[in-house]
Amino acid sequence: MATAATILHADLDAFYASVEQLLDPSLRGRPIAVGGGVVLAASYEAKAFGVRGGMPGRHARQLCPQLTFVGGHFKDYQRLGDAAIKVIGDFTPLVERISIDEAFADVAGCTHLFGTPAEIAKTIRQRVRMEIGLGISVGVARTKHLAKIASQVAKPDGLVVVDPDTELEFLHRLPVELMWGVGPVTKAQLAEIGVLTIGHLAKTPGWSLERLLGPAAGEKLAALAWNRDPREIKSHRRAGSAGAQSAIGRKPAEERVIRPTLLHLADRIATRLRAKSRPGRTVTVRVRFADLSSVTRSVTLDAPISATMILAEIAEELVRAILADHPDQKTISLLAISVSHLEEHWDLELELPLELQDEARRPGTRIGMARWAADCAVDKIRDRFGWDAIGYGPAALGISRSVPDEFRKLAEKDL
DNA sequence: TCTGGGGTCCTAGGACCC
């Protein structure tokens, strides 16, 4: 006897583009794209022409000459995304938000109050449509993996409920690329051994998959193909790393380019780390060259850091080391910094070991109490007067941002 | 036209320890 299908996956349809059409009725029914230089999101009308997120704006215009580009109402994205997820939260506290426009929920404990999972899903869709004005697709199934697939099948603006008694019939006729974890590379590898559907994957021997994809991926895909997905709803997820990157076009690999860019990235990251008292021990940088090849370098420190200048200096040392190892590469196209090994909660003054506290009080050291105090002052001024009031912003540093910082914030996960 | 930005997880080799 199979357990009941109580997992919901809800996904707002073409989210950013739908918000723009909601705010400006003249855009409804028309192919629009959010963004400019690069397409951040496309409406269904634009998708019909082949326009996709991440695509260069020029390419999108070639595919769809009547495409309208609209500016981003970032505040509204956050507000309306939050409102939609909150509707789900009215039914159960077991909500796991995946991104601004997507969430899982387990309604096993609230069916006595609100009806069957299918009825709850229907109500959620109606309420999001009526109260917020957006379409949201929902999948209902016994596992997260299958619920997610169901919501993809339901799009746009639909509901698919997968009965546990017929779930394998539903799953096995679908193409492998609908599975979680199967991207372009894995799809191509599977195609080489003739596996195109999830049903075919399910019947492929385990050793064959593990030889092709490695032990972990092979085992995982085999399990998912039989709808064995052990993952539970986790309502409070914290990020394990925090990073930032900036595509800078094509610039010479020189200090006048690198330093201000790294400082701005370090500022964005370190401010977040300090705000949540989550300094980190491992710093990773990535340099992408003009030919789009990229190299990473990382270092793990003895003590966690969250000071802007310290992070910027370490990042610069790592970038220098990369450039020294690649003397032929004279042009860079992207710089990235990421901090991982984050502490759960770190009170600098209370928990810093004694020997490090001594070091911290000496000026000019890495721990740098003086710099820590300076960061605190900057954080406070920004809390009162806004981000751009002070600090190492792009304007102050004379660098351009390809994507507005407000848009970047939408993708940040909770630390 | 060579394509943005924030994340997670896995692999594989090497250092080091027991």
Add this chain to the structure above:
DNA sequence: TCTGGGGTCCTAGGACCC
């Protein structure tokens, strides 16, 4: 001189997700 196995951490790279 040669021999075995297990575990953890670090680093670099890559696939994948939204």
